[in-house]
Amino acid sequence: MTDSVDQAQAHDGIVIEVDAADAEAIAAETKATAVAGADERLAYQGVFQRLLIRPEVGAIIGAMAIWAFFWAVANTFGVATGFGSILDAAAPLGIMAIAVSLLMIGGEFDLSAGAATGTFGIITILLVKDVGEIGGAGLSLHIAIPLSLIVALGMGYANGTVVERTGLPSFIVTLATFFVYRGFKLGFSKLIIDNIAVGRIDDAAGTPNLSPGDEGFRANGGYGFWRPIFDGVWARNEHLLESRDAIWLVGWVVGGALVGLAIYEMNFRRAKKQNPAGALVMLGGIVGAAATIWYMHNFDGRTENMIASLAILGSALAGFGGLALWRYERQPMGNTPFTNETLTWTGAGLALIAAGILVAGALDMEAQQSVLALVDALRWPIVLVAGALAAYLGFRAVGAFENQQDALRSVVTIAAIGAAAAFFTYGFMFMTTEQGLRAMLLGGFVIAGLVTLAMAAFKAGRVSPLARFLVLTATSLMGLWLAWFIQGQSRSVKFRTEAFSVILFAACMVFVWGAVSLFFKTRAEPDHAASRLSSVTAKTGLGIIGVGMVTRLLFTTEAEQALGRTNPVNFRMSVMWFIAISVFATWLLGSTKFGSWIFAVGGNKQAARQIGVPAARTKTQLFMIVAVAAWLVGLLLAFRLNTLQSGTGNGLEFEYIIAAVVGGTALTGGYGSTFGAAIGAIIMAMSVQGIPASRWNSDWRFVFLGGILLVAVIANNFIRSKAEATR
Amino acid sequence: MSEQVSDTQPETPLLELNDIGKYYGNIIALRDVTTEVNAGEVTCVLGDNGAGKSTFIKILAGVHQHDEGTFKLEGDEMRFESPREALDRGIAAVYQDLAMVPLMSVWRNFFLGSEPKKGVWPVQWIDTKSAKRIAKEEMAKMGIDIRDTEQPVGTLSGGERQSVAIARAVYFGAKVLILDEPTSALGVKQSGVVLRYIVEAAKRGLGVIFITHNPAHAYPVGDRFLILNRGQSMGNFAKDEIDQGELTQLMAGGAELKELQEELSRAISGV
Numbered sequence: 002m003t004d005s006v007d008q009a010q011a012h013d014g015i016v017i018e019v020d021a022a023d024a025e026a027i028a029a030e031t032k033a034t035a036v037a038g039a040d041e042r043l044a045y046q047g048v049f050q051r052l053l054i055r056p057e058v059g060a061i062i063g064a065m066a067i068w069a070f071f072w073a074v075a076n077t078f079g080v081a082t083g084f085g086s087i088l089d090a091a092a093p094l095g096i097m098a099i100a101v102s103l104l105m106i107g108g109e110f111d112l113s114a115g116a117a118t119g120t121f122g123i124i125t126i127l128l129v130k131d132v133g134e135i136g137g138a139g140l141s142l143h144i145a146i147p148l149s150l151i152v153a154l155g156m157g158y159a160n161g162t163v164v165e166r167t168g169l170p171s172f173i174v175t176l177a178t179f180f181v182y183r184g185f186k187l188g189f190s191k192l193i194i195d196n197i198a199v200g201r202i203d204d205a206a207g208t209p210n211l212s213p214g215d216e217g218f219r220a221n222g223g224y225g226f227w228r229p230i231f232d233g234v235w236a237r238n239e240h241l242l243e244s245r246d247a248i249w250l251v252g253w254v255v256g257g258a259l260v261g262l263a264i265y266e267m268n269f270r271r272a273k274k275q276n277p278a279g280a281l282v283m284l285g286g287i288v289g290a291a292a293t294i295w296y297m298h299n300f301d302g303r304t305e306n307m308i309a310s311l312a313i314l315g316s317a318l319a320g321f322g323g324l325a326l327w328r329y330e331r332q333p334m335g336n337t338p339f340t341n342e343t344l345t346w347t348g349a350g351l352a353l354i355a356a357g358i359l360v361a362g363a364l365d366m367e368a369q370q371s372v373l374a375l376v377d378a379l380r381w382p383i384v385l386v387a388g389a390l391a392a393y394l395g396f397r398a399v400g401a402f403e404n405q406q407d408a409l410r411s412v413v414t415i416a417a418i419g420a421a422a423a424f425f426t427y428g429f430m431f432m433t434t435e436q437g438l439r440a441m442l443l444g445g446f447v448i449a450g451l452v453t454l455a456m457a458a459f460k461a462g463r464v465s466p467l468a469r470f471l472v473l474t475a476t477s478l479m480g481l482w483l484a485w486f487i488q489g490q491s492r493s494v495k496f497r498t499e500a501f502s503v504i505l506f507a508a509c510m511v512f513v514w515g516a517v518s519l520f521f522k523t524r525a526e527p528d529h530a531a532s533r534l535s536s537v538t539a540k541t542g543l544g545i546i547g548v549g550m551v552t553r554l555l556f557t558t559e560a561e562q563a564l565g566r567t568n569p570v571n572f573r574m575s576v577m578w579f580i581a582i583s584v585f586a587t588w589l590l591g592s593t594k595f596g597s598w599i600f601a602v603g604g605n606k607q608a609a610r611q612i613g614v615p616a617a618r619t620k621t622q623l624f625m626i627v628a629v630a631a632w633l634v635g636l637l638l639a640f641r642l643n644t645l646q647s648g649t650g651n652g653l654e655f656e657y658i659i660a661a662v663v664g665g666t667a668l669t670g671g672y673g674s675t676f677g678a679a680i681g682a683i684i685m686a687m688s689v690q691g692i693p694a695s696r697w698n699s700d701w702r703f704v705f706l707g708g709i710l711l712v713a714v715i716a717n718n719f720i721r722s723k724a725e726a727t728r
Numbered sequence: 729m730s731e732q733v734s735d736t737q738p739e740t741p742l743l744e745l746n747d748i749g750k751y752y753g754n755i756i757a758l759r760d761v762t763t764e765v766n767a768g769e770v771t772c773v774l775g776d777n778g779a780g781k782s783t784f785i786k787i788l789a790g791v792h793q794h795d796e797g798t799f800k801l802e803g804d805e806m807r808f809e810s811p812r813e814a815l816d817r818g819i820a821a822v823y824q825d826l827a828m829v830p831l832m833s834v835w836r837n838f839f840l841g842s843e844p845k846k847g848v849w850p851v852q853w854i855d856t857k858s859a860k861r862i863a864k865e866e867m868a869k870m871g872i873d874i875r876d877t878e879q880p881v882g883t884l885s886g887g888e889r890q891s892v893a894i895a896r897a898v899y900f901g902a903k904v905l906i907l908d909e910p911t912s913a914l915g916v917k918q919s920g921v922v923l924r925y926i927v928e929a930a931k932r933g934l935g936v937i938f939i940t941h942n943p944a945h946a947y948p949v950g951d952r953f954l955i956l957n958r959g960q961s962m963g964n965f966a967k968d969e970i971d972q973g974e975l976t977q978l979m980a981g982g983a984e985l986k987e988l989q990e991e992l993s994r995a996i997s998g999v
Contacts, residue, residue, distance in 0.1 A: 529876075592853040594843040597836050604829035611827040613812060613841035671831045 056665030057677030059716045063663065063709070064684050071691030073440070073496070084554060085237070085570035087686045092575035093118070093634045095682030097653070098660035099586045100630035102678035105661050106590070107623045108603035108670030109164065109171040112654050113178035114627050117156065119649030120182045121628075122635030125149040126645060127193055129205045129222060141222035142205045150632055157628030161621030179654070186647040200644025230574065232640035235555065237570040242556035252549020254294060258287075258320070259542030261510075263535040265321060265517070269329040270524040271531060279327025286320025314509045321513050325521045332522040335465025343461040347472050350453035354479045357446025358486050364439040372430040372438050380430065384423045391422030447483060451476070458515075466519045473515025480508025575637045579679070582630075586675035599623065604671025659706060660685055663713040684709065740803040742767045742935040743788075743819075743904055749796030750783050757783040761797070761961045763954040765904060765935040770926060772946035773939045774979055775956035781939050784956065785906050788937065789821035790814030801904075818903035822893040822910065830882030834874055835863040837881050838896050866895045869932075870925050887918035894925050898934065905929055906937045911945050923949050943979055947972040955979060958990070 097114055104111055128148060131139030140148070160178055164171045190199050205222035212218065242248075293312040296305075339347075373380055395418035396411075433441070454476045461468035484504040488497050524531070555572065590596040598619045601609035610616045631650075639645055662668060663684055664677025688706060693699045743765035750758040758780045765771045775781050786792040787799070790808030799806050801817060808814040811821075828837050835856075844855040844862075860877045867874045872891045881889060890910050897905050907926065911919040926949050930936045940946050946953065953970060955962040955978055962978060970978075 588853070592856065594845065594852070594854055597832070597840060597843060597854065600832050600836070601829045601840055604831045605827075608827040608829055609840065611811065611823065613815065671829065 055674070056672060056717070057674040057680060058665075059713065060664045060677045060680040060684065063713065063716075064680050064687070067684055067687055067691070067709075071687060071695060073444075073500075075691055075694035075696075085572060087683065087690050088576045088579070089571075089573060090689050091679075091682045091686035092573070092579040093637055094653075094656060094660060094685060095579045095679045096575075096582050096630050096634050096637075097627075097657045098664070098678040098682045099582055099675045100627045101654075101657040102661035102664060102666045102673055102675050103586065103590065103599060104623045104627050105658070105666045105668070106603045106670060106673040107599045107620055108606065109620060109623065110175060110658070111160065111624060111627045112172065112175040113160065113182055114175075114631055114657055115650045115653035115655075116179050116182035116186070117153070117628060117631035117650065118634040118638065118653070119645055119647070119651065120186055120635065121149050121153050121632040122639040122645045122649065123186055123190065123199045123647065124152055125636060126199050126202050126639055127189060129202060130194065131204065131219060139219070141220075142202075142227050143223045145205070145222075146227060146636065149635075150629070153628040153632035154625055157625030158621060160628070161624035164624070165617040165620060183651060186649075190647045197647040198644050199647060202639045202643055228640055231636050233574040233577075235572040237555060237557055237572070238562075240556050241559060241562075242552065243558055245552055245556045245558050249549045249553040250294065250298075252545050252547075252552070254290070256542040256544070256546035256549065258290075259538050259545065261321065261542075262324065263539035263542065265324060266328075266531055266535040266538065268518075268523055269325060270522045270526075271328055271528065272330040275328060276326055279323045279325070281323070282326060283320055283323030286316045286318070286323055289316035289319060310505055310509070313506070314512070317509055317513045318516065321517055325517045329521040331520060332466060334467045334470070334519050336467065337465045338468050338471060339461070340464050340468075343457055343464055343468055343472065346453060346457035346460055347475060350450045350457055351475060351479060353446050353450030353453060354483065355450075357443045357450065358483060360446070361439050361443040362486070362490060364435055364442070369434050369436060372433045372435060373427075375435050375438075376430065380427075383430070384427050387426035388419040388423030392416070392419030395419065450479070454479075462518075462523070470515045470519040473511055473518075477508040477512035477515070480504055480511065484508065573641070575641070578633065578637065583676060583679040590675050595619070595622075600671055656685065656706075659710050662717070663709060665713075665717050667717070668714075681713075740800075741765060742802060743937075744800040744803075745797065746800075747797035748784075748787065748794045748799060750780075750787060750792060751795050756959055758787070758794075758956075758959050759796075759961075761954070761956070763952065763961075763964045765937055766951075767903070767935050768930055768933050769951040770930050770936045770938055770949050771952045771954065772950035773937060773954045773956060774941065774943060774946055774975070776941055776979070778958065779956040780959040781941075781956060782908070783959075785821060785908055785937070785939060788814070788819060788904070788906055790819070815900075818901055819906065820897035820900065820902035820904070821906040822890070822897055822908065824908050824912070828881045828889060828893065831880050833878045834867075834881055834884070834892060835860045835877040838863040838866070838877075838892060838899075842900060862899070863895075866899045867891065870895045870898070870928055872921075872925075885918060886914045887921040890914075890922045891925050894929055898929055898932065902934060904935045904937065906939070908939050909941070910938070911940060911942065919945060941979075943972060943976045947975055 097118065101111060101114055125142075125145050128140045128145035129142060156178070160171075160175055163169070164174045167174070187197060190197050203224055204219070205227075206224035207219045207221035208215075208217065209221070213220075289312065293309055293316055296312070297309045376383060392415050395415045454472065458469050458472045458476070461472045484501050487504065488501045491497050491500075554570070590599060598609065598614050598616075601612075601614050602616045602619050606616050609619075635645075635650075638649065660681035661673065661678045662681070664674060664679070664681030666673030666678060685706065688702050688709070689699075692702045692705060741764040745764065746762050748758060748761040749756070761780075761784065763771060763773075773781055773784060783792065787794045790811045790813050793807055793809070801819070806817070808817070808819075814821075829840070832840070836859075839854075839859050839862075844859050845852045846855040847853055863877045864874060870891050872888060874888070874892075881892065884892065894905065894907070894910075910922050910926075914922060923945060926936055926938055930949075930951075938946065938950065951967050953963075953965045953967070953975060955964075955975070957979075965975075
């Protein structure tokens with residue numbers, strides 16, 4: 002075989018020595034270049050670009066940003082109670098969103114998914130009810146639950162089969178099913194119990210006070226068996242774990258260190274010869290970090306915190322620097338500090354952050370008055386300028402008028418853009434307080450500045466390692482200023498402590514990253530061993546952090562109980578189902594044959610069929626999966642609420658689709674992630690909880706959701722276009 | 729190369745077609761097509777658009793069934809009812825659209841529909857590790873090194889995508905490989921790459937049917953040439969019976985000749 006390769010290469014005039022026995026060892030670069038030509042190769046992607054390519058990454062970043070946003074504006078957001086109720090609200094939505102995202106990856110929609118949840122819950126309740134002469138089967142739950150599952154499977158099968166047989170868009174077919182469900186729920190409820198509120202599922206508990214033979218006696222129908230499965234509760238207050246906080250802290254430190262290790266391993270080039278002295282330095286850093294944590298745990302105060310910060314910086318430098326010394330290849334630092342371009346970008350980034358801090362410092366942090374009152378007489382000029390500016394930008398976008406018809410259309414468009422901008426500016430000033438404006442300006446300027454500095458660092462990295470180091474150092478110094486500004490100038494305790502520490506820590510890490518990449522070579526070629534190692538390390542690290550966080554959420558301590566600082570956080574079975582289904586669906590999609598087929602039928606059905614994938618069967622099974630998820634959610638709701646309204650679930654199908662799309666699933670099929678859909682559901686639940694917690698009217702949630710959806714689709718399209726970019 | 733292989737030619741050809749014909753209602757799509765495919769040889773099917781090339785491969789691949797003539801695979805007369813059946817007998821077609829899912833990774837595309845499994849039913853999963861390894865190895869055997877089998881097929885160049893499709897067909901036990909216009913959408917350099925894969929596949933003992941409308945691509949790699957025009961065979965030549973100039977001429981002059989023949993046939997049948 003190798004001989005022929007040689008021959009082929011010789012034909013091209015490029016002769017490469019190939020050892021016949023060692024074909025495997027041919028270097029990827031040389032060989033692919035020789036065979037396929039260098040122009041066919043893709044540029045090597047940096048560590049952050051490679052991370053961004055995953056569909057769910059956008060959702061994870063979004064979830065963190067939204068969490069940070071609500072954490073900042075709402076006092077009751079982010080404590081354990083809040084998190085418990087977020088998960089509680091996310092669970093039914095998330096279970097459905099996961100199923101719907103599978104279906105969407107398979108290239109179809111199910112508009113009946115929302116109404117289906119209520120339908121299967123109501124069917125179960127009606128089967129259980131015993132209402133005398135008119136109806137209600139009065140069955141035991143042992144029969145009613147499997148029976149409703151069979152109905153659900155049948156309905157899913159029907160949806161899938163009709164879509165496949167008729168070739169109609171699933172949009173239309175499932176819209177029809179949606180109306181059927183809606184009618185069924187109302188019709189049967191009224192027919193059987195003459196009420197649109199269908200209750201109660203605990204009829205199945207029977208009549209424990211009566212004995213067999215009594216008037217109205219009913220045997221126990223398995224309620225005691227099924228209830229814990231669908232509505233069991235884990236009460237945090239009842240479960241003590243003294244080492245809870247230690248587990249939490251260790252989880253963060255160890256997990257964070259592993260994630261950091263993974264990022265370094267992914268980014269730097271491994272040296273040919275390892276330097277054991279580096280391992281010793283790294284060990285010193287680890288010991289130093291452990292000692293610092295112990296110190297922080299036992300001492301508190303302004304000076305002590307300063308000492309601890311410096312100690313953390315030192316340990317991080319020793320730890321990551323030692324790691325680099327041990328494993329990675331050295332490089333010359335270069336002596337070109339700046340080019341005009343990097344200087345401009347850096348200056349702009351620093352100026353933006355400085356402007357944010359200075360403007361925020363100038364505004365009154367206590368003022369509750371509307372911005373409209375603040376700008377006073379200037380309000381109309383501001384509105385006019387905003388409108389004119391938008392109209393000008395619109396004019397630039399629309400372009401010059403070629404003829405009269407064009408001119409009319411352009412004028413109308415530009416006028417509309419200007420008017421809309423003016424209207425929104427006024428509305429914004431009317432609704433926002435000075436205090437709010439301050440937070441927005443600070444946040445906006447700082448984020449814009451950080452993005453600019455990141456760009457500057459990227460550009461500087463192409464000039465010389467020294468230039469990148471200088472940009473990153475300036476960035477971390479800005480971080481220090483920001484941290485101290487927030488500590489001194491914030492009203493809220495959590496800003497002065499938690500946000501302060503996080504910013505300080507991040508600034509340290511940026512500096513360490515800059516320092517290490519000054520001396521060590523960034524990897525610019527694939528290294529499968531390193532990629533695999535870092536992937537395993539990162540996953541382990543995230544898992545450890547997750548265990549720490551879950552432990553903190555699930556348990557209480559005696560000290561906490563004694564202080565009365567307990568929160569009645571209850572984790573219901575719905576959350577457990579949600580987690581279990583997230584894990585299962587991620588495995589199903591990523592690791593099984595069926596998962597591959599889902600991507601295939603959604604990505605290119607024709608091709609999938611040609612190559613032997615049973616496309617019709619796969620799609621039908623996906624509709625059945627959605628129906629089973631709806632059945633599960635219906636039961637969760639039925640056991641939770643006992644009585645279901647006949648409108649239950651109607652209209653929620655779009656929320657499932659939004660959650661899936663926010664999680665990175667493409668509307669066109671063939672791309673997406675179930676894990677992302679679960680995160681999308683959590684984002685939506687956060688907005689449900691966070692908006693009232695921020696003391697806004699909860700109706701604004703829909704505006705918020707609309708915004709998230711739009712941003713998510715734009716961001717995901719961008720990510721996907723990178724993923725599928727051809728040639 | 730062709731001389732060596734024809735020396736050791738087996739007595740029965742891998743694929744033998746005699747007077748194959750196909751009708752769609754009253755339209756004659758294909759008529760009197762005769763050729764053979766031997767193991768280790770490349771049979772080129774040449775023809776302009778609408779010459780019946782697609783019908784021809786669809787019959788071979790089991791998408792359509794022939795209405796006339798005999799179709800023998802390793803001496804047995806065949807009539808495939810579905811593409812799966814043809815695939816099971818070792819006839820694999822690589823279509824123009826390549827049957828690939830652009831957003832899926834190389835290894836997933838490679839094994840799509842026939843994923844290697846691990847575990848016990850119902851808990852079964854794809855043996856990802858060996859799937860990736862095999863995909864990489866098989867591609868290497870075709871002379872191309874895929875940097876990362878995780879990368880989406882959509883990011884590969886046209887020539888690389890062809891190589892994935894060919895390597896996949898070869899790995900899954902194809903004896904006869906049908907390539908439908910593999911070079912038509914490619915530039916000169918990439919076409920050269922694909923032509924090399926074709927030779928490569930033939931060297932591994934496969935019978936290759938290479939469909940093209942470019943004699944310059946066909947002549948260097950082909951051992952046998954079947955020229956089609958408007959559903960009729962314009963001739964079936966071994967390489968030593970024809971040179972590239974004649975081949976080109978036959979294809980170009982075919983149109984006029986064809987019209988003449990059609991008039992004649994109408995006159996003869998007396999319609």
